[in-house]
Amino acid sequence: MPHPVIFDRRLLRARLARAAAIGPATFLLDSVADDIAERLSAVLRTFDTAVDLGTPTGAVRRAIAERVGTVAAVVADEEALPFRDASLDLVVSALTLQHVNDLPGTLIQIRRALKPDGLFLAAMVGGESLAELRAAFAEAEAEVEGGVSPRVAPFADLRDLGALLQRAGFALPVTDVDRITVRYASPLALMHDLRRMGAGNALTERRRTPLRRATLRRLLEIYAERFADPDGRIRATFEIVWLSGWAPHHSQQQPQPPGSAKTRLADALRTQEISAGEKAGR
Numbered sequence: 001m002p003h004p005v006i007f008d009r010r011l012l013r014a015r016l017a018r019a020a021a022i023g024p025a026t027f028l029l030d031s032v033a034d035d036i037a038e039r040l041s042a043v044l045r046t047f048d049t050a051v052d053l054g055t056p057t058g059a060v061r062r063a064i065a066e067r068v069g070t071v072a073a074v075v076a077d078e079e080a081l082p083f084r085d086a087s088l089d090l091v092v093s094a095l096t097l098q099h100v101n102d103l104p105g106t107l108i109q110i111r112r113a114l115k116p117d118g119l120f121l122a123a124m125v126g127g128e129s130l131a132e133l134r135a136a137f138a139e140a141e142a143e144v145e146g147g148v149s150p151r152v153a154p155f156a157d158l159r160d161l162g163a164l165l166q167r168a169g170f171a172l173p174v175t176d177v178d179r180i181t182v183r184y185a186s187p188l189a190l191m192h193d194l195r196r197m198g199a200g201n202a203l204t205e206r207r208r209t210p211l212r213r214a215t216l217r218r219l220l221e222i223y224a225e226r227f228a229d230p231d232g233r234i235r236a237t238f239e240i241v242w243l244s245g246w247a248p249h250h251s252q253q254q255p256q257p258p259g260s261a262k263t264r265l266a267d268a269l270r271t272q273e274i275s276a277g278e279k280a281g282r
Contacts, residue, residue: 019056050092053092091114119246159175170248174244176241
C-alpha cells in the first residue's frame with residue numbers, strides 16, 4: 001500500500017535553498033545541535049563512522065566532532081537512503097525528518113544501515129509547535145473567508161513516534177520532548193524567521209492562492225490579542241521531539257520473560273493483593 005504524500009518535497013528543497021540564499025535563521029538548529037552533543041556525551045563509547053542525515057547546516061557535525069572518528073554530511077532523499085546494511089555506527093539528524101512522507105520506511109532504512117549496537121539520535125519538530133500561529137490562522141480565516149485551509153504542516157505525535165521506533169526494529173527506543181518559547185516583536189517577525197528557516201507551507205494540499213490582506217490583518221490582531229506578553233512582544237512555541245534507538249545487539253539489556261519474577265509486587269509494596277472482580281473493603 002503506497003504511503004500518503006503529505007509534503008511537496010521538491011518545494012521544500014526549493015524553500016531551503018532560498019533560505020540559505022537570503023541568510024538562514026539558525027538559532028533553533030544551533031540549540032538542537034548543542035543538545036545532540038550533550039546527549040551523546042552521556043553515552044560511554046565513541047563512534048567510528050557517523051552520518052549527519054539531512055541537517056542543512058554544519059552545526060551538528062561541529063558539535064559532535066570530538067565524539068566520532070569520521071562524520072559525513074548526507075543530503076539525500078530521506079525516503080531512499082544510500083547506505084549499505086550494517087555500515088554505520090551512528091546516525092544523527094536535526095529538524096529534517098518531520099517532512100518525510102514515509103517516516104516508517106525511513107526509520108527502517110536507518111536501522112538497517114546501523115551496525116549492531118549502532119545508535120540513532122534525531123530531533124524533529126513536534127506536534128505542538130507553532131500552536132499560537134495555527135490558532136490565529138484558523139480563527140482569522142474562519143472569520144474573514146468563512147473556512148479554514150491547511151496553512152501549517154501537521155507534525156508527529158510523541159507516542160506515535162515511539163511506536164514507529166519499535167515497529168522499525170530499534171532496541172531500547174526512547175522518545176522525549178523539549179519546548180522552546182521564542183518571543184518576537186510581532187507575528188510578521190515570526191513569519192520572516194520561518195521563511196529564513198525554509199519552513200514555509202510545503203503541504204501538497206496547500207492553498208495555491210495568496211493570503212488575503214484582510215485575513216493577514218485579522219491574523220495579526222488575533223495573535224497580538226491572545227498571545228502577547230505585557231510588553232507587547234508575542235510568543236511562539238517550538239516543540240522539539242527527540243528519538244533514539246539502538247540497532248539490536250546481544251550485549252544490550254533484555255526484558256525479562258513474563259512470569260520470571262521472583263517476588264510478588266504486593267509483597268514489595270507491603271500491601272494486600274486483591275484479585276480481579278474483588279472490591280477492597282472500606
